[in-house]
Amino acid sequence: MILTAAGTVLAQTPLAQQGVIGTGETVVFWILGPLALLGALGMVFARSAVHSALWLVLTMLSLGVLYMAQNAQFLGFTQIIVYTGAIMMLFLFVLMLVGRDASDSVVEVLRGQRLVAGVLGVALAVLLTAGLARSLEGVVPAAPLDPWAPGGGAAGGLGQVIFTDYLFPFELTSALLITASLGAMVLAYGGKGRKPRMSQRETVRARFRGEYARPSPLPGPGVYATANSVATPALLPDGSVAEDSLSEILDNTPVERLRPDREAVSGEVESPDPHALTGRSPRWSGSEESSEQRERGEEHSSAEASGSARGGDGDDHGGNGSVPTVDGDVPENPGADSPEEVRQ
Amino acid sequence: MTPTHYLLLSALLFTIGTVGVLIRRNAIVLFMCVELMLNAVNLSLVTFARVEGTIDGQVMAFFVMVVAAAEVVVGLAIIMSIFRTRQSASVDDANLLKY
């Protein structure tokens, strides 16, 4: 009934003030209206909370542009700057700090709640739309305020009205904002008293006095490192291993987990040929030859491994073993190579 | 097209927000559904301002935005402190006062 009363009041707008909704606004509405609905549905039904927030951002941006289409340009931009840019950003910050696996459980606490909620939601939608559509049939919008004039439309008009007619609510909202920020600070930082944080100077002093476990950070591989892996132990100036640089996590990793990486690095396993059309390698040999070469490849690698284990003074033999020991790709003169390398 | 279309859109967004509040269990998503309802109301306020040709509806929408900002700040702070103590963001878990 209230809706019909509102409808009759609105429909009685005098003819001289009536405006027409142009095609531009119609196009904007029919694109952004469904987009806003899509965003709202996406927000309600998205599984991840961050995705929900992003769908809501889509809805809010669409609504901001719809405000601009209805000649509320300052309000539209305020919607984008304040609502989307600040409030939703705050939501995203909290979501990221709370954790990404904060999703809903499928099991319902109250039985049948979702079904009833769905039915009631549809019922409410039907009620509101039917009521509004029937009562506001003949509504024609008034002539739009000129946004360029300092008195109407955009920032100037809003400012005039806020600071004259609506001054008291404005002051109340400023008090509200101060209260809200104070409350947030108390909730975030209050509770049990926090220790005052030590400054850098005090931290350094405490470190060197021995209040911490060690005065400096843990050593990395260091200047004399022979490899750039984090697992390489650091060497002290007298050649011994620095105990602090050994990582418990890496030492306790099962060898099986590292075996594929180690094999790939050592070259014992043939890596797939990047130029091959299929996954098999090498590229231009038949299957028997490839299996031959794979066998020889294994011989090579085992010979090399034993060779390197024996050859502590490998520099002397550097000249002799100058035949390139490439695994199996070059099939020419295979007979001559293998005895030499086995000898090594 | 008439401004009634805007009001219908606003009504639909409002109901979607209501259903979201009833369905979702994550406190923050619930809060976002409340924000959606506030936005729907803002849209209808701006539409009425446009129909009347005055600027009062826009001022009301402006105040709604300010109040929503303050509410979000305090609400999220509360949710964060609940999360810190109970390690859960689900509204089903905040049931200590249940008989």
Add this chain to the structure above:
Amino acid sequence: MNETARLIADDPIWLILLKVVGTFAFLVVMTLLTIWAERRVIGRMQQRPGPNRAGPFGILQSLADGLKLAFKEDIRPVLADKWIYVLAPVVSATPALVAFSVIPVGGEVTILGERTALQLVELPVSLLVVLASASVGVYGIVLAGWSSGSPYPLLGALRSAAQVISYEIAMGLSFIAVILYAGTLSTSGIVAAQENGWFFALLPFSFVVYAIAMVGETNRAPFDLPEAESELVGGFHTEYSSLKFALFFLAEYINMVTVSALATTLFLGGWHAPWPLYLVGDGVLNTGWWPVLWFLLKTMAFLFVFVWLRGTLPRLRYDQFMNLGWKVLVPLSLVWICAVTAIRGVRNADLVGSREFLFIGGGVVVALLLLAFLVPDRKPQPAEHDEDEVPLTGGGYPVPPVDLRVPESPRGTTVSATSGGRARLPESGQESTGSTKEDPDGND
């Protein structure tokens, strides 16, 4: 309606498309040139040539870098959120491009028979478009950091976003005084209001605040800690490669160009010609296509200041520049806005004439300077002595004990067979001086 808005309102579609394409091309070319100029200028400041191989004076270097980035492998971490990971660079780059649409590059011109203004869009609140795009651009940073699925990007993104938001506030506050003086929020109106005096002279404090805020807003040195944090880890774009990284890069430089263009528009008179030149020929240098030149020169001056700051100043720590943003810029801006309002109110009510006003203003400035000089310098505090501190020789700095014997390095013993022990650590002074004199760098 604004003159500019009237000119733009009847643009045909082809002209709008031409302006859109022109804006996009201008921004991308300015980005390439800015990257090149940055590397050359910083090189010269560090007394080295900078890139000079790709093209004459190395000018094709940024193009080569862009192509290299395009050909790099495009990775996506396993833990990354698939859709948001791809969306984040787009959300970062798009608002940066949109923000430039409201900047007046020139006055009225005639393009192919159509009278128009050199501005893509004009709204009564067009200054808010820039603020809105800055607000939406923060989403790109936060989403990039979160969606990468690893801790360093998330922390870097949160820090970066907090910094951008804080300096956005300082930027907005610096706009208020300009809006008060111009009486409008539209950018072309602000440019038109500077016909008699540019705002950097009338509102110097706003200009200073805006200059600092624009450097903080774009995450540039000396406020670039979230980006350069232990520079191995790149902050929010750590896990990005190839074209997505190129989009972030592009977004950062386009933001730089936009805030420089905005500084020109708000404080340096936009496209107006500088002082002696606008008197030439009864203002002919302010008509036609001449304003584009003045605009470009002013914008490039600001870009040079960006590059200059990067090459000169050391990086501020995160809490130092957050302190600067919140505890210095915001309160002082608020005080300045109150002062500007009071001045405007006094001038509007005509209580004080122009000359008396200048005298009073000069007197206030002189009084502030005298106060600044009269405040005594803080004397260096004497070092506090703790009870349990052992007095060391060497003026309080830790020195090694005099009887220290440095053991022999194991590497020196193995290499000595081949290279004669030059790599051995010096055990006594004479040997070391001998070897270092022969071979200063110690390696063959």
